[in-house]
Amino acid sequence: MTNMDPKGQPKAAPNRLHAERQAVYPRAVNGRFRKLKWAVMVFCLAVYYITPWLRWHRGPYSPDQFVLIDLAHRRFYMGAIEIWPQEFYFVAGLLIMAGIGLFLVTSAVGRAWCGYACPQTVWTDVFQHVDRWIDGDRNAQIKLAKAPWGAAKTGKRLFKWSIYLAISFSTGGAWILYFADAPTLFMEFFRGEAAPVAYSTVAVLTGTTLWLGGFMREQVCVYMCPWPRIQSAMLDEKSLIVTYKDWRGEPRGKNAKASPTPLGDCIDCGLCTAVCPTGIDIREGPQIGCITCALCIDACDDVMAKTGRPRGLIDYATLEDGEREAAGQPATPHWKLIWHPRTLVYLGLWSAIGLGLLFALGTRQHISIAVSKDRNPPYMILSSGDIRNAYAVRWKNMEGRPRPMELTLDGVPGATMWSEDMAKANAARKLTRIIPADTTLPLRIYVSAPANTPEQKMGFTLRALDSDGGVTSYDTRFDAPEAVH
């Protein structure tokens, strides 16, 4: 507040490089959107905190945690789905869906993500509730902030910040449970036996939660987050935004009877500004600081009810609708606000990617083969004159149980193969191995063909021999000396 003079007006000098933050003390409010916000907050926090504790039995060879990002073993588990690193496109697909999902939501209901579900919003909301619980509502908070530092204020602040810290710690603490067996890690963590990276991760996330949620708050949305900028570019006259209906409210005034001219519905009580968690005045029109949490709608509806006026002086409305309503035309029906062409295009895209991922998930092979041919030397002449090539073959069993598999040589008539773990005398066109559960078996395979076999294309086919089956193959080549003319 140093750049304000006693009347609250900015001082003329010295010039500052940036505006000082105006602390926000949002007033408690009740109403339907506040209830929705409560519901979304409880749901999001429940998902975040409970998910790592859900169990999912996968048999003796795999972990039994419902969601597990096993970085050490490069596996990602979610329910019945297990993803290997080379299947990361599923995760990429999910991220693309999340991106388009944000577009879809923005196109249908505006900045609903910012207003309800964004972690920054949810945690800021939690911290603001803590503020109200310890310090009291808006006015008490302002009073306490202005009060000189004394025993009472220090005590209150320390108590509040310790609660901040507890919330932040549980936020950072829950995060690491996604990356290891949650009950085990939980015990290890408090016994001091967990990996150092667990402690450093919790420390960093506790710090960021405390800083971003406890102190930065709306500045993250206004200054740091790129998403409001992107959303500003995505909003058009058909987008639902929180609108102050100035054609109805203006001219505003506190006392209609004392006014010489008729006043609008706005009694200038300032509640819409007081409840705003980002500290803006919605009556100034659409602005980047508005996260469309709709708490001002709740506040204003309350006032309208008390003053006997229809609700919705501040309401979700599109710019287009605003103009229609100002001109006295009927508003667009609600379903039409949501289902416009852009929404349908996004929904189509989003669903197409989702269906594509589901299809890929349903039809993916649970066995896989990768072959890397030796290129130095490309081929060998054996004492019998036979030509030998060598290959590094990786047999992958992506199921949580051991599986018998058969490797077959494709092409190169007369060639046989053997592996590094068997004698050449047993060379054949087929090799079988039991691949342990959830494992890649690397084997060097030697393929030998009679003298004068020309260089040619060759392949390996891997086939699972159990009832689930599965076939996959890999194309490579068989090198040989150039024919002597």
Place this chain on the structure above:
Amino acid sequence: MSVKKIDEPTGTETMGHEWDGIEELNTPLPTWWLWTFYACIAFAIGYCVVYPAIPGLKEGSHGTAGWTSRGDLAKEMDAAKAARAPVLAALDATPIEDLPKNADLMAKAVAGGKAAFKVNCVPCHGSAAQGSVGFPNLNDDDWLWGGTLTDIQQTLTHGIRQPGDMETRNSAMPAFGRDGILKAAEVQDVVSYVRSLSGLEPAGAAAQRGSALFAANCVACHGPEGKGNRMFGAPNLADKIWLYGGDRVAITNTVTNAHAGVMPAWNTRLDGATIKMLAAYVHSLGGGENFSQPAAPAAAEAASGGQ
């Protein structure tokens, strides 16, 4: 001293000079920056005292902490050596013929041998042990001195034709042409016969004559059918592999001047465990003899279908 001049809009003092009406503000450094700067200076002075930092004419300062980067390296090398010690001790304790019984130790030996091969053997035998003219290919199934683990270890330990090593692999082929044991035409007959052994050319009249010469001069080492003798490192002449080339010119040169390839006795340069690792690696390249299937968990039976 110039007169203090205050810039009106910002209230900041100027530097006092002016270019075409443009003045420079004398904005003080932020305090936090200044103190960070002072702290850096203090740190730098302390650093120069504690660590070697100040150059001198003959040598630089040593620092009070006694730290050197060479010392760090030595520590890291010691740590690496300590980490490898159990494996090396196990290798020392295991006779090489028992190595295949321990699949895990064998795998470690092959990995260690691969690294040692890159350091010691690549200059002659090539980066993939593929050899070149005069330097044997170690991937194939042709062995001059034997291809079992024990044979390879023996060859590595004592080398080939190393004077002073009693157990070195040793033999000498006479220079039949150069020393006048065979006449030039006789050499050509022997060449024809040798080439006919592996089917490089049909057995004609020259080969017939060469056959008799071969029986008189060469069978002692190369055997009656030219299949070689590993006791003397005499190569098999009936197979398809030619260490010094299989065309007429190359074989003529060999018969005329003889060859006597050498390899160092590695026991003078490497310890026993490293030699074992090298032997295990060379044996694993696909041509190792007396192959015994290790008891690896994944090694199931090989199907005997197909050909």
